[in-house]
Amino acid sequence: MIWQIELIVLLIVLICGIGAIMVKDLLGAAILFGAYSFMMCLLWAIMGAVDVAFTEASVGAGVSTVLFVAAVFRTSRRTKD
């Protein structure tokens, strides 16, 4: 695998992970977490763990984002801290 692509994906993972805990808007945090999961999925695929990548794409980027959005819809959109 081309190491430059790996480095870029890893950087996006870091940025999305830090962004998801720093952002005040919880809906934005949920979407950033979805992006984080999708980039992790790419990393798993790069490392050859295709089954794990598939699980990460369907569970992490797919359903858990929907569940987060549903929870945000029913509670509040902004955090206090």
Added chain:
Amino acid sequence: MKILKIVTVLLFGGLLIYFTLDFPPWGDPQAPASMHVSPRYIERTIEETSVPNIVTAVLADYRGYDTMFETIVIFTAGIASILLLRVLKRTKSERQMYRHVPTGLTLRIEKGFGPPPGSKDFERIDLMWVPYDLIVKTGSRLIVPFSQIFALYVIAHGHHSPGGGFQGGVILGASIILFAISNNLRSSFTLISEKLAVLLCGLGVILYAGTGALCMFFGSNFLDYGALSHILGVDPVTARSHGILMVEIGVGICVMAVMVLLYYNLASAGRHDEGL
């Protein structure tokens, strides 16, 4: 206090990163993990289970007991979401919104009143967020059946390609969730009601554990699928592959039902009345 938190996080994060230096490098053939059990799996899987995808064979056969309890963890998550969130007291909401279908008018109806009984011109809609979007409805109606077929493919083809019960079940659940989002929560209850979802939750786990118990019935160990050759009429190696399929179907049913239950309870805050 905030400085203390940051110092703790940096300290433990730094320690974790420091200790990863002791790990063997990625893909190292001399690493302990690839010295002991991995060669056996890689060399013997196809002759012992006739499953080309080693990951599936390890997950559902060699480590079948482990995966059974993973399924039970998911089952527990579904039951816990009901216990924590479900509101069992049935109180009718103060006011309800109805749409008059032929004209598209939206009506707000106060407590104690309702549309004429038996009339099909009125359609109940949610209070909070009610767009009537033909494009979204038609688009999702096109996507849902194809994603369900793909989910069944992922479950059934997990022996040969990446996939299996967990992924297929999640995609199957996501298709129901997509239907619930694009229409509304009440119309998705006509597809899978809460009772059916809870039943399917248990059925998945029972299918998994039942397959294991069936092997015991024929005198083998728990989850030793080779014993299924007595009823399936194939040789023990092919019976292992069929046993894996039965187990994966159980996992898929359980995961699908739990995803749907989690969505129902989260999106409607446990009331199962109005939702996202």
